[in-house]
Amino acid sequence: MxxxxxxxxxxxxxxxxxxxxxxxxxxxxxxxxxxxxxxxxxxxxxxxxxxxxxxxxxxxxxxxxxxxxxxxxxxxxxxxxxxxxxxxxxxxxxxxxxxxxxxxxxxxVEITENGKVKHITIKEFEKRQAEMLRKFSNRADGLIGQAECWEDFAKDAEKTMQGADGFMMQMTEFTVRWANKTAEPPWNAILNARSEAKFLKSLTTHSKPNWEKISAQETKAVKAHNAGKKAFKKYIDARIGTAGAFAGSLEIVRDTSFTVVEVYVTAQIVIQSKGKIKPYEAQILAATSVEGIKSSAGQVGEVLAGNNVTFEGAAKKVALDMFFAGAGAAITGKLGPAMAKKFAGDFSVQLFSKLGTNKIPKEAIDKLITNFLKSGAGQAYMENMAKETFMLLKTGIEKGKVTGKDFQDAFFKAATAGLLKGGIGKSISKFNSERPMRTSLVVGKLVHSKYLKGAPDMLRKLYPDEDNLTKILVKHGPDIAQNISEKISGKVTETAVLKTVDMASGTENEKQLGKMYEAELRKSKALHDELDALMKSEVGKYYKKLEKAK
Known part of the structure; x- marks a missing residue:
């Protein structure tokens, strides 16, 4: 103008x-x-x-x-x-x-609102855009969460089919699918719903969002979600309906529990309550309900087998089984910070005492077991141990001979023993025993690449006779590398261990932990500084001998 x-x-x-x-x-x-x-x-x-x-x-x-x-x-x-x-x-x-x-x-910025063109400040525009992105992101999270619940349920069903939950559970799963073909997990619908929702989520992370794409993808994700929801409901109805029919006619249901149904019910309670019911509270309700179905089916089986079952006795049996299932889930769900900390502390002390020489820091074990307890695998392990311990002590609890402290001691003892013999205890023990070898491997490679492929300026300045320096590196390089490896300070390696566990989830095996440790060592500035100092010293010893020989 x-x-x-x-x-x-x-x-x-x-x-x-x-x-x-x-x-x-x-x-x-x-x-x-x-x-x-x-x-x-x-x-x-x-x-x-x-x-x-x-x-x-x-x-x-x-x-x-x-x-x-x-x-x-x-x-x-x-x-x-x-x-x-x-x-x-x-x-x-x-x-x-x-x-x-x-x-x-x-x-x-010029925008169109309700069909009218308006001008708003960039700050206001960015605020509105952020709010809209949050809205779409939250929408995507909800769709992803539901799809992942379906997926987890279907995965558990597949594990059961493969015998992960025992022969009786495997037979129940097989029989349900054999009797009703619609009891097969609708994988295509589930995975499509999850994929479309995740793509919607990815679109909300761009610094310059394409709103046309986001809007179109939301429509697509919702459509896929509705299709998945319909397919999953049909699948669940087929499973529960077929299993329910068995309860009145087949003794195979006797003494089995529909673990996959419990997972589904737990997820649905949390979702339908919109966050008002906490996960561990939902788990208590689901465990109690499913145990009631299992126990009731067992009593029906008793009747069909011709055993003497009274209504009062059956009702009492079902009620007690429901109580113990709910109590077991409750104890696991309420494994709060104090109990978790106590368990982690006791476990760390026991494992640390079994590691022998050249131990990783106890602090590292504390972090790994704490992360494990927070993970899905850790929570599932502790839940199963709590239920098993509770059921083992059920008779004593009924008669009032087992106190809460007795249960806690037995629970901690069983859980600790299981973890020490396998899982995280085994992973930490092997990682600890293999650590010196991994340290030597990393140090050897670094020494070879940094010093033995060609004398760096650092060494040339200290030892100017290049012929002697080359002879030393060629002839004595392997011995120098070995000597340096043995002299690396524990502080450097311990720092690498602590950085490794900071990134770990607690579910890694010894090989995964080992690779993470090697990566931390390779990029450790403290290690590289120590290598420089040790290399100067080691080369100096040989250099002096050659000078004297001249």
Whole structure:
């Protein structure tokens, strides 16, 4: 936008005379664009005039007022000439106003809201955009969470089918699928729902979101979710309906528990309560309900087998089984920070005492077991141990001979023994025993790549006789590498161990921990500094011998 007028604007009846002899004024044209510029000129200088491009009497009056005030004209003529005194007197404020407007416009964004075009500040736009991204992101998280619940349930069903939960559970799963083909997990619908939801989530992470894509993908993700929900409901109805039919006719259900149903019920309780029921509370409800179904089916089996079962006795048996299942889940779910910390501490002390020499720091064991307890695998392990311990002590608890402390001691003892013999205890023990070998391997490779492939400047400056230096590195390189490996300080390796466990989830095996440890060693500045110092010292010993021989 050019801040200028092409011709005079204002009163067409000019009353003034030119300052210079022979000078002639251009005629007043009042071109609409010029009039608008003069109106902007007047507004910038504090006069209220409409911005309509019309040279009205009110506008001309404002020009005269400006000329009298700003220019000191005794007889203002009501005309603004291009580059004239009046124009020059007020141009500074017009320019300042224009620049302020440009700055304001640079800070604004044009949007369409409810069919209307609006201008809002960039800050407001970014705020709205962030809110919309959160909305779509939360929507995606909800869809992903539901799809993953379906997937976890289906995975558990497949594990059961493979015998992971015992022969009886495997037979139950096989029989349900054999009797009803729709009891097969709807993998295509589940995985498609998860995939579309994750793609929606990925679109919300871009710094410059494509809203058309996001909107279209949300529609696609919701459609896939609804298809998955329908397929999964059909699958669940088929499983529970078929299993329920067995409860009244087949003894195979006797003494089995529908673990996969418990997982599904737990997830549904959490989702349907919209966060009002905590996961461990949902687990208690689900465990109690499923145990009731299992126990009831067992009592039906007793009746069908012709055994003497009374209504009162059956009801009591079902009630007690439900109580113990719920109590076992409750104890696991309420394994709060204090109990978890105590268990982790006891476990760390026992494992640390079994590691022998050259132990990793106890702090590392504490972190690994704490991370394990927080993981899904850790929670599942502790839950199973709690249930098994509770069921083993059930008779004593019924008779009041087992206290809460007795249960806790038995639970901790069983859980600790299991972890020490396998799982995380085995992984940590093997990792600890293999650590010196892994340290030597990393140090050997670093020494070879940093020093033995060619003498670095660091060594040349200290030992200028290049022939002797080359002889030393070629002939004694392997021995030097071995000596250095044995002299690496424990502090360097312990620091690498602690950095490794900081990144670990607690579910890694010894090979995974070993690779993570090697990676930390390779990028350790402390190790590289120590290598430089040790290399200088080791090479120096051989160098002195060669100098003396000369």
């Amino acid at each position: 050019s801040l200028a007028i092409s011709a005079p604007v204002g009163d067409k009846n000019r009353i003034t005379i030119a300052d210079k002899k022979g000078q002639k004024f251009k005629p007043v044209a009042n071109k609409p664009e010029d009039v608008k510029m003069v109106q902007l000129f007047l507004i910038a200088n504090g006069y209220k005039v409409p911005l309509d491009g019309k040279a009205s009497a009110a506008m001309i009056k404002a020009i005269r007022a400006f000329q009298k005030s700003a220019c000191g004209f005794k007889k203002p003529d009501g005309i603004i000439d291009p580059g004239g005194k009046s124009w020059k007197a007020g141009f500074g404020k017009l320019k300042a106003k224009h620049e302020a407007n440009l700055k304001e416009l640079a800070n604004r």
